[in-house]
Amino acid sequence: MKFRELFAKVCLSASLLPALALPSQVHAAVTTSAAKAFFRGNNMAGTVLLVQNGAVKTVNYGYAWFGRRVSNGAANVTYPAASLQKVITGAMIVQIMNEKKHTKQAFSQYTKVSRWYPKLKNAQKVTLGELLTQTSGYLARGSEDSRGWVQSENSAINWVVNKINTTKQAKRGQFYYSNANYILLVGIIRKLTGHSYSYNFNKRIVKRLGLKQTYIREQVPKKTMQAVSYAYLWKRKYQQPVSFTKTVASQLPGAANMCTTPLEYYKIMLGLQNGEVLSQADFNYLTHLKSRKTTYSGGMYMKKGGKVKVAFGSIAGEHYGSYVQLSADNRNGIIMFVNERSQTEPQIKSLAYTLLDQIQPQTFTIS
Incomplete structure (x- = not known):
């Protein structure tokens, strides 16, 4: 590596250290008491990472497991990331794309998915980029409905392929959000690397970034617990407890089968742009693919002219709500x-905007 490149990389890494290594020394504009009041006033429970000028602070409120009085933010608690995982799957595709350049397996966003799925409906027309931008027209309704047993990655992929081949699909070239696209990407990752998605996830993301509380749901160790989800109903807290089961998670490889914490997810966001997972140019490529029809590309919405990035995730029949909105440079x-919640996705986003606008006024989006 040339000295100039090495020096730039060292400087970039050093610029991130205060935000990651010294969160307890940071005082964000939103105080801890204000963030707790946000949860309390909206009858919600959970954990939030506040990021201001590159400095971070985690605020927890309520219980991760009410029955045993385990608090949110306890050292052994993780949370389902739901669709916040999709950008990670997209990043792995770009990593492999770079690795396969100038080989017989070289591919791009324009490569037809028939290379990997010759028997899939419309595969001769649909491109890899269209999977990443949710414009393939592929739908697989019911992907989050429990099938009653833990699926292998291959079984989950085959279910999606069969669903597409045997049901009416949407029009290619228009935006239709579906887990199917990212589960199909898992099959492509498996075929290109010769390894499972979980192997690639652990190698390319978890180990590379030194993560300690980020797992594929089916691999969460016994000493670690996943937060239980609850509804706020009839003016009573902690109603209708539902957990994100291994069964449902196994049906959603690459789309929504990851558990993590806000701080570790922030480390992933940094890694997708600072060269540890992707370079800034790679991330721009992923989030600005030619086939996009909305601001969505590669697992995230790039809003306000690309100045902020947004993703929201939930699981059907459960009460979790995962939400990220960061400035493009990850500093706010x-x-x-x-x-725990009673709110819909738009309502959560609207409420969260009150925090965002305190962190940096007139910067973020309410949707």
Whole structure:
């Protein structure tokens, strides 16, 4: 590596250290008491990472497991990331794309998915980029409905392929959000690397970034607990407890089968742009693919002219709500995992905007 490149990389890494290594020494504009009042006043429970000028602070409120009085933010608690995982799957595709350049396996956003799925409906027309931008027209309704047993990655992929081949699909070239696209990407990752998605996830993301509380749901160790989700109903807290089961998680490889914490998810966000996972140019490529029809590309919405990035996730029949909105440079915003709520997705985003606008006024989006 040339000296100039090495020096630039060292400087970039050093610029991130205060935000990651010394969160307890930071005082964000939103105080701890104000953030707790946000949860309390909206009858929510969860954990939020507040990011201001590159400095971070985690605020927890309520219980991760009410029955045993385990608090949110306890050292052994993780949260389902739901669709916040999709950008990670997209990043792995770009990593492999770079690795396969100038080989017989070289591919791009324009490569037809028939290379990997020759028997899939419309695969001769649909491109890899269209999977990443949710414009393939592929739908697989019911992907989050429990099938009653833990699926292998291959079984989950085959279920999606069969669903697409045997049901009416949407029009290619228009935006239709579906887990199917990212589960199909898992099959492509498996075929290109010869390894499972979980192997690639652990190698390319967890180990590379030194993460300690980020797992594929089916691999969460016994000493670690996943937060239980609850509804706020009839003016009573902690109603209708539902957990994100291994069964449902196994049906959603690459789309929504990851557990993490706000701080570790922030480390992933940094890694997707600072060269540890992707370079800034790679991230721009992923989030600005030619096939996009909305601001969505590669697992995130790039809003306000690309100045902020947004993703929201939930699981059907459960009460979790995962939400990230960060400035494009990762220096301001929030990462919030809610495990008790009564609000819809638009309502949570609207409420969270009150925090975002305190962090950096007139910067973020309400939707």
